[in-house]
Amino acid sequence: MIIKKKKRIRKVTQITALNDGSIINSIDSDSMTDAPSINAVNRSFLSKTNPVLENNVSFKGKKNDGSEVDILSVIDNDIVVNTAKLKSSVQPVWESETETKKLLVEGDAAVGDTLPVGSGFLYTGEEPVPDNYKIAEPPFSNPNLLINGDFQIWQRGESVLAPSSGSYACDRWQIHRGTSTVSEILFQKDEKGISVFGDNQIGLLQHVELVKSRVLNKVFTFSFSVDGKKYVDTFSLNTVSNGVDGNMHNAYFADGNIFTEIYMDSGTRGLIAGIHLKNKKTNIINWAKLEYGELATPFVPKSYSEELALCKRFGRYIYISFSSNAAITGQTIPMTINFDIPFRVSPTITAIDSGELINTNSPVFGRTPNYLLVNLVSLTSGLVRIYKTKYWADAEIY
The missing domain is CATH 2.60.40 (Immunoglobulin-like)
Structure with a gap:
């Protein structure tokens, strides 16, 4: 489900103002708003040249209880809108992916600390929606460019202890030993994904069969879940790399204990996307998804038979x-x-x-x-x- 910002609707309470500015009627409505709408009697409501309702002109009015209220006249999209200057008790909600990304990156939402600048996010319905947000059905889910994205296929065996350099854990996921002691490294199948332990930095990566023309200068989003928490990294590569020359993309999360390493191989190994952990404890990587575009769409697992055939x-x-x-x-x-x-x-x-x-x-x-x-x-x-x-x-x- 996508988080959207809803456009402001100024019609929770309709207030009618006479020429002298007094308010004679109030009608409640169930619509969400951040301020009531004012209909001015005998005044041009649709003309921004109206001599009385100039832009940013305010005049006094009265509510039904007799108390005074300032009425502000402004021009909104060439339409004169008169709003009572009342403090709203309703916060705006979200509508567009662009605004979604801005809010989450600024940390105003519960998951904001896991999103680097430029990333977008779609909720899957598995977690609570932050306060002042609304839920809408996601418009789509992009195909996952990764194979065995939820780590369900283990043809070689369901655990790997003290792996050799470059060996594989589950199908399609190669082990990056990092700086962990070899004897302390353990990968094993878990009902929630793949269990990973290393006494220092440890990682998993996948070689994606994509030619350079389908990678360079394209926008991708790499999303994954660790211990039930989602992380999103949106990136674009404009050059190839040998994996050690610095021409790669990294994004750091959780105080640097979780980070990505992504690059387009200069040889024939394709696009390489990796998840690295260095918090020196057992983590469960639940799933991983790589897709075209700047938005992390919901992870939808393939069937076991489909994943096995690909592997x-x-x-x-x-x-x-x-x-x-x-x-x-x-x-x-x-x-x-x-x-x-x-x-x-x-x-x-x-x-x-x-x-x-x-x-x-x-x-x-x-x-x-x-x-x-x-x-x-x-x-x-x-x-x-x-x-x-x-x-x-x-x-x-x-």
Whole structure:
């Protein structure tokens, strides 16, 4: 739901003023306003050249209880508007995204301290709306450019302790060890997202497959939630980076304990977006979203099957069981495994479980993005068998 500023409506109470300025009638209304509207009898209400109702001219009037009130005549959009100078008990509410961003950045709202200048924000309905705000249905939710944005796919296993440099936690999310002690680093699956611990700076990043023409000089918004609190970073990149040359974007939150690191790789690794934590405690990153535009639209999770299919383009397990007969020693027996989802590039194959091999050694692989050619070479004539073997096929970006 979007926070909007509502245009001022000056008709909570309608007051009629005679030529002498006295008020003879008052009609209550349920409309929201910050001041009553004044209808002047026998005066030109729509003319800014009216000799009596000049701009910023005030005159005396009386309310129904007999007390005096100053009536101010001003020109608003070429219309003369007469308003009683009464203190309003109703605060304005919001209407446009531009004004939404200004209010939140200035810290007037409960979430203001998590938004850097230039960012916008849409409520999802999961948190209370700050005082003096209204709720309206969001007009849209942009597609998420990140895969596995709510960290639900863990094909390699549901926890990673003391990871090696550049390794992955859940699918598509690469670990940045930062300055944390390797033995103290722990990533694991949590029902609310991904649990992250490091005894110093630690991070997660994702390589997004976007070519330079779709990144440079475009406006993006990176939003994420940590321990149920939302953070928003709007940015634009105008040059590439090698990740250490300073040509990257950072935004700092929560006294610098949470920050982003974003850059367009100068090589072939795409757009890299990362979340970094250095508060030396366990945090739950609930979700992350990267989208085009200057507004953080609501995070809408994909289904498990959709996320899994997207993740399989970058890595998956392959299981092989196959039997044949060799006529002679040294005979090559081929088989082909077709991939229902093509890999990003030809995958590297790593044995996880060698299973059972009869009359053959480990297979020789021919690798393509679309299929895997498996060659078994017989040690003697007779039965050749590979059974219950498990391999990890990896086409991730490193």
